[in-house]
Amino acid sequence: MNTEPTDAGRREFIGKAAAATAVAVAPGVLLHAAAEAAPRGEPVTSKVRWGMLIDTTKCADGCRACVDACDKENGLDLQTRPEGEDAGKWNQQRAIWIRKVKVRDNLTGRVTGLPVMCQHCEIPPCVDVCPTGASFRRADGIVMVDRHICIGCRYCMMACPYKARSFIHEAVEEKLTHAPRGKGCVESCNFCVHRLDNGRTTTACQDACAKDGHAAIVFGDLRDPGSPVAKALAQHQSNQIRPELKLNTGVRYHGL
């Protein structure tokens, strides 16, 4: 297995490939009800599509607030390096849901920093290739793994153009009630689905980014024209990463 660090060329390619794309926010018919902080009783529907806009011009160099908040929220900070494991190897293998990535335009030398997580595609390649149906797209647009039926084949990790998924190699000693995770399954960002299902409307990364004063992440319902994310998308220029793949991602970037 290749254990080289992620090559810079790939990152640059991703950056350059992000061309301006018209943001197709479906015309919202029904506004989703104001968040009541109660657990969800009814199944999710496609009347809501969760999405995110990340303002890369506000994303501070060296800041890892979103990554750390994600780790804490989902129990990824409880991972420990197995005894005798090489530190470099461990950094390549440990589960990470958000990567801070730097892309450089070779022509102009402009460097942009951005967090990359699961892009919650409308047509997710990870779902296409999953042999068991464990990788799936929920009606409200969240792409996630049903760990009960994941067999750990990692096809989805190969298929994902965003390198968004991680595999859990070691038994998990300490787990969280809201974010169960265990050895042998693939996992990735799920837009803090436990929060959404319990009536909250923010993700951990968004909260952390706002708390640090950057407020580079706007999250919400793409189908609700009144939601902050839909308003921001209507106002500002935004890109998908790798738009040529036509995956219609739920995560968009401004200033890329």
Add this chain to the structure above:
Amino acid sequence: MFGMVTRRLLAGLLAGALVALAGNAGAGADWKQTGNAKATKLEQCVRPTPEIRRNHMALLKHQRDVTVHEGVRKTPDALAGCIDCHVNKDPQGKPVPVDSQGQFCSSCHAFAAVQLDCFQCHSTVPTGR
């Protein structure tokens, strides 16, 4: 007189043993929660006891699909609810994992010789997050 003392002694010993274990020493038809868990104070579980004994695995399996795929969390059938109610606390007030020896889940599963896989991923104590 002697018999009375012995009986009291036995009862005391038994109670002491139960408190010390704060769990379940055996299993069978009279299977019930022991220790100081919330479940000890309740008449019945989320369903009549015989139904729960026989079908809790089916209820959990159904609920896991509804929760993961449809996002439904307002339910009495969630595993987190089971753990919240059936977890004992040790004398320091620290929750004892439900899958540790002698505890509610593990002792019956040991008795029935059925592997308990939930806790490879799920927390065995309420973590509050």
